[in-house]
Amino acid sequence: MFLGVDCSPRLLNGVYNHKNLISGGKSMAMNQLLSFDALIECLTAQVANLPTYQAAVGASNHDIQDVTDMLATLIAIRDFCDVIDADKQTSFGIKGAMYRGKVGDPVSVPPVFPILSFATTPLSGGRELTMNRNKRFTLGPAYTSQIGEALMIEAPKPAPLLPDEVKPVVHLFGAATNHHFSCVVENRGDSDMWELWIQRKGGEWQLHGTFTGKSVDVSLSLTTPGEPEQILCRIQCRKNNANYGQVSEPAYVTLNP
DSSP states (O other): OOTTOOOSOOOOTTTOOOEEEEETTEEEEEOOOOSHHHHHHHHHHHHHHHHHHHHHHTOOHHHHHHHHHHHHHHHHHHHHHHHHHHHHHHHHHHHHHHHHSOTTOOOOOOOOOOOOOOSSOOOSOHHHHHHHHHHHHTTSTTOOHHHHHHTTSBOOOOOOOOGGGOOOEEEEEEOSSTTEEEEEEEOOTTOSEEEEEEEOTTOOOEEEEEEOSSEEEEEOOOSSTTSOEEEEEEEEEEETTEEESOOOOOEEEEEOO
16 A cells, blocks of 8 residues: 555655654654644654564554554545545536536536545544654654654754855845944854955945854945945855855945935
8 A cells, every 4th residue: 555655754844843852861853743744744654664663662563553544544534535626626617617608518527426434443633643652652762863754753854054055145224324234144054154245336345344143233434425325245154264155145235324
């Protein structure tokens, strides 16, 4: 039934929400099963991998059977609802054609609605039951984060960022007066500081300063006192006193007197 199914841990929309649980003195990012499909993903991984890690997580044969049965009932209702939804759309199409369709056009053949049946008794509260079982598995005698990822109990650790892939994003907010602005820098990767470079009209890029954190308020003198001035800004991240990642796209900000 599960041949050909990719049971590897995957970071899907709605699957993981990083809520921490302390297990064995370590904090882990628990899979919060935030959608119906996320629950199916988790149980599919456990049907494939739980027999391998049964002793490590302290799972019983009854646990394995419960996981298998719950997955089967969830897939059955999911597939049933998909068919019903398609049949519903066809039925409403027939209704519309019978009311405002072109005279003489054929009407679609009515769908045959399936009858839902389960091989085992379906249970309510599948998310809560699975979350509780997963928490119990994390207390198993040889549980590890690697096992948790294989069983989709934990969110997989993100791949390390490659410096060349990091490109900061700069947001500039000019003040109404006093020729200053706020600079907010996102997507800084693993940098420990960043440089703010500015360019005035017709001039060269100049380093204004080096900063840490996400934002800074900047005050610059005006080239012509009393007149607004538009300048360009860009960001270069730094790590261990060396350039880190790409330079940001330049952005304009207006300095107001």
